[in-house]
Amino acid sequence: MQYKSQAVAKPYFIAAIGLFVGQILFGLIMGLQYVVGDFLFPAIPFNVARMVHTNLLIVWLLFGFMGAAYYMIPEESESELFSPKLALTMFWIFLVAGALTIVGYLTVPYAALAKMTFNDLWPTMGREFLEQPLITKLGIVVVALAFLFNISMTILKGRKTSISLVLLLGLWGLAVFFLFSFYNPSNLVLDKYFWWWTVHLWVEGVWELILGSLLAFVLIKVTGVDREIIEKWLYMIIAMTLITGIIGTGHHYYWIGTPEYWQWFGSVFSALEPIPFFMMTVFAFNMVNRRRREHPNKAATLWALGTGVMAFLGAGVWGFLHTLAPVNFFTHGTQITAAHGHMAFYGAYVMVVLTIISYAMPMLRGRAANSAKAQVMEMWAFWIMTVSIVFITLFLTAAGILQVWLQRVSTTPMGFMATQDQVALFYWLREITGVMFLVGLVVYIASFFVAGETKEAA
Amino acid sequence: MNTQSLTIDAHEPGTPPGDLAIWFFIFAELLAFGVFFGSYAFARAHHVELFNQSQQLLNRASGAINALVLITSSYFVVRAVAAIKQGLSRQCANWLGAAIALGGVFIVIKLFEFHAKFSAGISLSTNTFYMFYLSLTIFHFMHVILGMVILAFVMAKARSGGYSIEHHTGVETGASYWHMVDLVWVILFPLVYVIR
Numbered sequence: 263m264q265y266k267s268q269a270v271a272k273p274y275f276i277a278a279i280g281l282f283v284g285q286i287l288f289g290l291i292m293g294l295q296y297v298v299g300d301f302l303f304p305a306i307p308f309n310v311a312r313m314v315h316t317n318l319l320i321v322w323l324l325f326g327f328m329g330a331a332y333y334m335i336p337e338e339s340e341s342e343l344f345s346p347k348l349a350l351t352m353f354w355i356f357l358v359a360g361a362l363t364i365v366g367y368l369t370v371p372y373a374a375l376a377k378m379t380f381n382d383l384w385p386t387m388g389r390e391f392l393e394q395p396l397i398t399k400l401g402i403v404v405v406a407l408a409f410l411f412n413i414s415m416t417i418l419k420g421r422k423t424s425i426s427l428v429l430l431l432g433l434w435g436l437a438v439f440f441l442f443s444f445y446n447p448s449n450l451v452l453d454k455y456f457w458w459w460t461v462h463l464w465v466e467g468v469w470e471l472i473l474g475s476l477l478a479f480v481l482i483k484v485t486g487v488d489r490e491i492i493e494k495w496l497y498m499i500i501a502m503t504l505i506t507g508i509i510g511t512g513h514h515y516y517w518i519g520t521p522e523y524w525q526w527f528g529s530v531f532s533a534l535e536p537i538p539f540f541m542m543t544v545f546a547f548n549m550v551n552r553r554r555r556e557h558p559n560k561a562a563t564l565w566a567l568g569t570g571v572m573a574f575l576g577a578g579v580w581g582f583l584h585t586l587a588p589v590n591f592f593t594h595g596t597q598i599t600a601a602h603g604h605m606a607f608y609g610a611y612v613m614v615v616l617t618i619i620s621y622a623m624p625m626l627r628g629r630a631a632n633s634a635k636a637q638v639m640e641m642w643a644f645w646i647m648t649v650s651i652v653f654i655t656l657f658l659t660a661a662g663i664l665q666v667w668l669q670r671v672s673t674t675p676m677g678f679m680a681t682q683d684q685v686a687l688f689y690w691l692r693e694i695t696g697v698m699f700l701v702g703l704v705v706y707i708a709s710f711f712v713a714g715e716t717k718e719a720a
Numbered sequence: 721m722n723t724q725s726l727t728i729d730a731h732e733p734g735t736p737p738g739d740l741a742i743w744f745f746i747f748a749e750l751l752a753f754g755v756f757f758g759s760y761a762f763a764r765a766h767h768v769e770l771f772n773q774s775q776q777l778l779n780r781a782s783g784a785i786n787a788l789v790l791i792t793s794s795y796f797v798v799r800a801v802a803a804i805k806q807g808l809s810r811q812c813a814n815w816l817g818a819a820i821a822l823g824g825v826f827i828v829i830k831l832f833e834f835h836a837k838f839s840a841g842i843s844l845s846t847n848t849f850y851m852f853y854l855s856l857t858i859f860h861f862m863h864v865i866l867g868m869v870i871l872a873f874v875m876a877k878a879r880s881g882g883y884s885i886e887h888h889t890g891v892e893t894g895a896s897y898w899h900m901v902d903l904v905w906v907i908l909f910p911l912v913y914v915i916r
Binding site: 494497498501502505506521522523526527529530531533534537 | 749751756759763844851852855
């Protein structure tokens with residue numbers, strides 16, 4: 263660790279991992295509810311478990327991104343953080359607000375929560391992934407603004423690198439596009455537009471900029487390849503991301519009451535969306551092969567390579583699978599979507615946050631890398647979690663194909679619930695691999711507590 | 721009129737002229753247009769009648785004039801590169817200015833064409849042919865504007881003596897992009913206006 267203020271990243275990373283555990287537990291609960299419908303009913307109904315599962319994911323990734331920025335920006339700008347105190351204050355505000363929101367989801371019926379939090383004065387609740395009460399949403403805006411102010415000021419007073427500027431662009435975009443979540447038009451088509459302008463423009467737009475810059479930062483550090491080369495790759499990836507991703511939003515407009523040309527625009531541009539992800543894979547492997555030093559942190563390198571591969575498979579390949587309008591006509595809203603969602607979020611965003619944690623945490627704890635023993639354990643966790651998510655994805659894909667067939671293609675189509683019974687086997691298999699994933703996560707956390715010989719920080 | 725040679729000498733063997741980054745960008749652009757052209761062909765095969773009928777109503781003359789305009793502007797850009805290779809910054813800037821002016825001519829002709837179509841009540845939702853016609857030409861139109869902006873930057877730098885015999889990658893980079901814009905029209909024009 264070169265700058266004292268980088269230390270504020272540590273609580274962010276710890277909170278991220280803690281919430282990650284919560285996300286997986288609720289995933290297991292709702293995974294079981296797919297096959298044992300009344301499991302934990304009425305304490306935790308399916309819709310609540312689902313909301314907690316997805317909201318925790320978003321919140322812990324945000325903690326991860328913020329921690330990453332607080333770690334990277336001082337080093338990139340060669341300057342202490344503008345205000346470490348502000349960063350720590352925001353950490354506690356964000357954590358408490360997040361925890362209260364989850365407690366609200368779990369203890370009060372959603373409608374009652376809406377009433378308690380003034381949703382009738384300014385309705386923002388009820389939309390998938392953006393279910394947070396108005397107060398939480400406003401809190402997120404405050405935290406995000408304070409965070410952006412803090413890192414923007416740091417960059418302004420220090421060195422400006424492409425990596426930090428791309429990161430800044432991504433983070434500002436994240437904050438700006440979140441503002442669409444405050445507007446709920448009563449026209450359903452318009453409502454969907456505004457919803458996607460947060461959801462899609464996050465995960466297939468500005469978050470990819472954040473992903474690219476985090477990956478580039480870690481690759482510079484672990485490979486020692488010239489910054490100039492890495493930056494050129496980063497620019498290329500960013501350009502492709504924006505060219506394909508922005509108009510690619512059209513692949514959500516197919517069946518929501520928008521003009522028909524969106525079927526063409528959405529299909530053509532989103533079909534190109536795998537390209538930047540493929541470039542990221544080539545980028546990661548290329549840089550590691552051209553490495554000019556042997557960094558002692560092998561685990562971080564493994565995570566970086568894994569991010570490239572899994573992001574391409576999950577976001578690129580599994581996204582392409584159902585992005586063309588004629589295909590999506592059949593697969594829309596089936597388990598195919600769930601399969602894509604799981605592998606894409608894990609491969610792109612979970613893995614990149616774990617990459618930066620893997621690189622930064624040892625530094626924050628005063629060493630260049632963890633002991634060989636701890637690293638081996640971390641790598642075991644990498645493989646268990648990654649293989650588990652591959653199988654979760656494959657089982658959900660199988661469930662999805664069967665579902666599409668039985669429910670939408672067959673000459674005697676079955677109803678939704680009857681179809682669900684038919685695909686139950688795959689849900690059981692998914693639940694078992696889900697438990698394996700949790701085992702991997704436990705191993706991952708345990709690796710932080712393994713001692714052994716370590717090297718001093720460089 | 722000076723007698724500058726038109727020979728474009730070889731670069732380092734194996735590397736394209738200009739910044740390598742622009743070639744990745746050009747590749748991405750061509751891919752996007754390529755997929756669009758492919759989709760056009762696919763859609764046309766399914767609606768031959770409709771496409772034939774609608775294509776008759778396009779203004780082929782303005783499309784053809786625009787093709788000539790862009791090809792000529794590309795020639796001017798070639799002259800600009802040749803000029804800077806002999807260190808003639810002023811001529812380089814002038815040739816680029818001429819190319820930008822022709823880009824402007826393209827824009828004006830295109831605007832007349834769009835105006836005629838829009839006044840006839842044609843929109844993206846009229847039919848599948850017009851969806852392709854409008855999106856392809858507007859998409860290309862925006863590339864012409866971007867190309868003009870790039871050339872304008874290069875021209876300004878050339879005018880202030882920012883390039884030399886040894887260092888003129890920027891001119892080649894801008895030229896490469898402009899040729900791409902030209903190339904796309906050379907494919908787009910026959911594909912959408914002529915081939916039936």
